Amino acid sequence: MASFAPSPADVADIGVTGMAVMGSNLARNLARNGFKVAIHNRSVGKTETVMDNYASDGEFYPSESTADFVASLQKPRVAIIMVKAGGPTDAVIDELAGLMDSGDIIVDAGNALFTDTRRREAALREKGLHFVGAGVSGGEEGALNGPSIMPGGTKESYDRLGPMFEKISAHVDGVPCCTHVGADGAGHFVKMVHNGIEYADMQVISEAYDLMSKALGMGASEIGDVFAEWNKGDLESFLIEITAEVLHHTDSTTGKPFVD
Template identity: 60%
Template sequence: MESNPPAPSATIGLTGLAVMGRNLARNIARHGHAIAVHNRTTARTTSLLEEHGDEGADSGGRLIGTESLEEFVAAIEKPRVVLVMVKAGEGTDAVIDDLVPLLEEGDIVVDCGNAHFTDTIRRTEQLEAHGLHFVGTGVSGGEEGALNGPSIMVGGSDRAYERLGPIMESIAAHVDGEPCCAHVGEGGAGHFVKMVHNGIEYADMQLIAESYDLLRSVAGLEPAAIADVFEEWNKGELESFLIQMTADVLRHTDAGGHPFVDVVQDAAEQKGTGRWTVQSALDLGVPITGIAEATFARSLSGHTAQRAAARTMFSTSPDEQRVEVDRDTFVDQVRAALYASKVVAYAQGFDQVAAGAEEHGWDVDLGQVAKIWRDGCIIRARFLGRITEAYTDEPDLTTLLTTPFFAEAVQDGVDAWREVVATAARAGVPVPAFGSSLSYFDGLRRERLPAALIQALRDNFGAHTYQRVDRPGTFHTAWAGDLSESEQ
């Protein structure tokens, strides 16, 4: 292990060498940067150097191993850039507390974990008091993306990005020569955008899972045949990383020759970003119904005791819920419903980013966000290019659903969408993401909603007042009295 360098020799440093940190460090070295690496337990540092000590040699980059945090900080050129890749929450706070006394004014601390954006805002203020820059950065793409080119959403100050940006842009995925990396806004903007990205990811995966369930439970296709369907879908407008991955998973068998999907426990876990997305949307008043239902669907899957009790009480024979469909027609209907629902999920996600930016005073370019999601990240998909075009043409776009391209896509698929949701209901197949996305679409386009009755009820039991459609002002009816109406 190279240690005690005579002078600062690293362009950047990274502490936290679990799989993501390890791969990101290797990626940085590969792109010609000298990077100091550190881990609380030196065994991981030693292991990284033993296995990949020559990483970046061809491009002029290198990994510089350090043992103590003091040695690590001393190895980085000023103003120092320190990437933190540790567990979100208390783990991140502990590392920051240890780092701050060793840093100098103008140094930059970059949190590349899945931190809650409110923690990032707090840490930004905390480090500003010490003359330091704190940068919350979303890194998407998993282990493979970290190594070969992720999508990177950088928050923090403009000045910090001047130092950090060129390095991050060099290691990001690239599309048409453009890096999938951008400074999306100050403060907690980077982690906020990454949070919403993960929320869209929840919805995307739930919709894919519901499609699989319908093709198997209603159309009667086996996993290998469904893999062929997804493979075909990936050649069209549904082309995306997750669609291709679904085909790969469904085609896989275990050592005993069983479909892999049949031997995996059907209780999906989550690390919190979906829940944070829903909580934030509630605070902002943004209806992200598809994302919320996808998050609740994961929660339901984990309530195994309740599910077992319900199966005992409400079990039915397969014939009671059998629905006859034309297989080829139904497969195409599911494809159309999946595409329309995905459009709704992305539209809701971008609505939330816009609302969050307005709430916190971040100057977030939604077209740029779509552009950096075109590769490297989990939700990369063909139609993100169309989203970029939509926000480039109309930066203040009210909703993606009203742009000609997406409006046509949804309109063309709406009949199939309705048929799929209705068929699922008759067959007893749960489709919370499909159903809620369709209801959202219908709610948006409806001239009058039953919320008028809700407003009247609120005024009746709580004197919460209401507005009228025929004249301005706020009103209250004396429901317990003479029913007279008064302007408030």
Template identity: 55%
Template structure:
């Protein structure tokens, strides 16, 4: 019997498509699903006639794999991952490799790595981005774990990964322990911010300027031909153009305005607070989703709370151009926040992240793939120790050239009463980052007044306290 090159546990959409991707690229794949009927349906359907072998037990799956055994878990993050590991562990031998391809919390991955490596097993937390289409035709892949495990997995992962325009596979070894899942978490945080920025621009031009979904579809399609070219801008035009089969209206106009979330954006914000990394645009995106979930309260508030009517009075063309420039500048800010967070985390967790490599593997396959990532890759190659993208001359100039229109757009949005939590936070971050002096001196004075927390001075060394009531 021919032994399979890799096993996959979990045949949801992502699991199935990764299996088909591997098989198409020349690998024999063994598969298992907790619901046996689902496995047989796959084997008899999409996998029929391919080098894909189904097993009804984990023990048989393990026996059907070449050594070192490579087993990819595509199960729900959390307790399900621990449960499958517990079942597999007695069946494996030292040197075998378990890979978690779900969106697991990176500290859970750290724990699992320590526990399994103590038993001689390698554990790889692996971020996978690209959705179901990416999984099938080439995702961006972010594997962490040991270099030894990476060497054993590299031939498969490099074969199935997306390829950028220069032909390079969008995968690299991210770093030890939970580094892969950490980077995927921040990727998702940037994704939250990117989508919220796009949504706010849509709201401003739709509700404020009265542009139709079809008109906005044309705008986003045009933007996708220039500096804003990206997967999210591209599919925004598709979503806006789609008509509802039931009503004939633009489908976007009948979708409930209540965004859901699975937690990775929240984790990014929580970790940023732990590290003292400012990521206000990512936080604003998470909080905007939370506000959207308060639909009933917002309906009630709309009848009680007053404000200006969102009605733009000027020419629409300058507003659209200002929106384009503001969106590009704000996207740079969102990426700057995410990359600075990863830089700080790299030091805190000793991940030794190579930021140019992270930007490089996000150029294709993943949800946040964008032309902008070519420039980010170049910036970190010019200066691997760059503390913030805004300090790269090219990006500093790009934001500076667009800030006049960006500020006017924010003034216009505020005047119309249209919320722009992410766009506004990005601009405030830019202004705070470029400020030599911030009002934290007053905060320190207040803290010292009520709590004797002390303060430092500009003109001399040391720590001081004032008896404010004397």
């Protein structure tokens, strides 16, 4: 059973349901930035874990039930979903929608197919609810310390979400890595394109490694030096950086390069 009492009503600025690592880190990011955050998970144990380990990060309002979670949100309510794509997302949306009022906002911050997001947005619009598909990039560390956020949906919904999302996002030269990218499924469409570019980059990196290793006979550490040098110029990127780090890593047992 839950070790916390039901949260008071109408208190949280925003809520996150789904307390796996991405959801819990996003909730912690929001709390660290001064927002009052309602948290919820289908199995209450994960909510308890967040409260046991990270309550000092900020102001959390945990709930055991979905009804209590929704009730704890200030109106117009904002609830972020961070659960598995597909059926689980639809189930959570249906449950939230049945408890929310016209003008409330549901945000799917997971990796959804943009056509699913379009379908969900149209269905919830008929009920007077805003549905926002938001691509979130940066992985677990980004969710905690500053992701890139790509929200779709209506301009009206972004007027409500923008100040929060821009504050918790990564910043480059003082500019937040967050903007309204377009209507209905645009956020998840942009995230799909982002992922395609990232996977293409990874393929290029792997081919460069293969050429240096097999054609030029270079060792892992030597190739790592090349990637590290590339990362000082126009090719600077997180993927190049971590490739160099991996290639420089040695196995503690064998003393050989980790990639061999």
